[in-house]
Amino acid sequence: MSILINNVKLKGEKKDILIQGNRIKKIAENIEYKADNVIKGDGKVAIPSFYNAHTHAAMTLLRGYSDDLPVQKWLEDKIWPLEEKLTEEDVYWGAKLACLEMIKTGTTFFNDMYWHFHSTARAVDEMGIRAALSAVLIDMFDKEKSREQIDKNEKLYEEHTKYSDRIQFALGPHAIYTVSENSLRWAKKFADDRNLKIHIHLSESEDEVNDCLEKYGKRPVEYLDELGFLGENVITCHNLWLNDKEIKILKEHDVKLIHLPASNMKLSSGFFPYSKIKENDISFALGTDGCSSNNNLDMMEEMKIASMQAKINTMDPTALSAAEAFALATIKAAEIFGIDSGKIEEGKLADLLLLDLNRPEMTPDYNTISNIVYSANGCCVDTTICDGKILMQNGYVEGEEEIIKKVGEVASDLVNR
DSSP, X not given: OEEEEEEEEETTEEEEEEEETTEEEEEESSOOOOOSEEEEOTTEEEEEOEEEEEEXXXXXGGTTTSOSSOHHHIIIIIXXXXXXXXXXXXXXXXXXXXXXXXXXXXXXXXXXXXXXXXHHHHHHHHHTOEEXXXXXXXXXXXXXXXXXXXXXXXXXXXXXXXXXXXEEEEEEEOOTTTSOHHHHHHHHHHHHXXXXXXXXXXXXXXXXXXXXXXXXXXXXXXXXXXXXXXXXXXXXXXXXXXOHHHHHHHHHTTOEEEEOHHHHHHTTOOOOOHHHHHHTTOOEEEXXXXXXXXXXXOHHHHHHHHHHHHHHHHTOTTSSOHHHHHHHTTHHHHHHTTOSOSSOOTTSBOOEEEEETTSGGGOSOSOHHHIIIIIOOGGGEEEEEETTEEEEBTTBOXXXXXXXXXXXXXXXXXXTO
């Protein structure tokens, strides 16, 4: 399988891009090659595809179901009761819709934590994108439940190899307030022994911090540090209520952080301490969270919101520049998840986008990256390529009508059960 993209804008110049198999073979002017697929790049710009570093994909089923409520009421009265009704088939179609939305808005990798692991893995496999997938590990401090969850995750680890190598298996202990010390210690050892990522929510609310102080006499990061849980394979999401000592601990252990500005703002959860994270040179990336709290999976919007939030929080218009925001959604995230993409260079995995430069949002083109971050949205994506395969061209994904129709039916059935 080969793809030749002719005369496309790349880093300010017109180039041809040759893809062979799943790698970028050559970038040059006027490449002579009889490729299986030829794409005209005139009026388009080539950029690396986006990474959504934290979401709950199948929560597309809950998009718009319950908005503008206090967090606890939203969770306890609306979200959790509906999630209890979810079947494997529901999650499969919700995840397929998420993959479709991400493909159409330029995302080719997502880091997920949700119920029914196999349903999401099947959807990712079929849709052709990449993902790090973890089942939700919650034991609510019950010893029997802890054993069940450990057995379940060990089994899933063995079973995940039947899927494409585009899928990474990760462990997903939900949070310190839903997972016991025993399960957290097991997760760390199991992950370390098998070179796996661990995906956990951390310091998302002030209540979480206060409850941890009351229960353990320590803040959340200090508690995890005492357990020996922290390390370079740990990916923490939200990270809003961190003090200076906790930030130092995270840096010492090379923990990777995920920033979710739209979700955190919508739920009034708090603010990511961008300036202190930046000062301490801690690796972080961007994510959308689930569609019940965002309500979309558009990483272009997330880049803009992240940049704007950093600027107003620091009262510094130079904070989190367009270039930095773009890097957080591409190369920085690729490095965190150990994927050889995030840049369009010879030898890299062929994960890339073509954006339409003739869109109003992309005109005039003084600074393409600024336009992408501050002006554009996912509708500007014309072509999405992942692992050397064309997943969308001319804004169309094969089979998208069926997915949208089916998810409408599944969602209607879900809320009426």
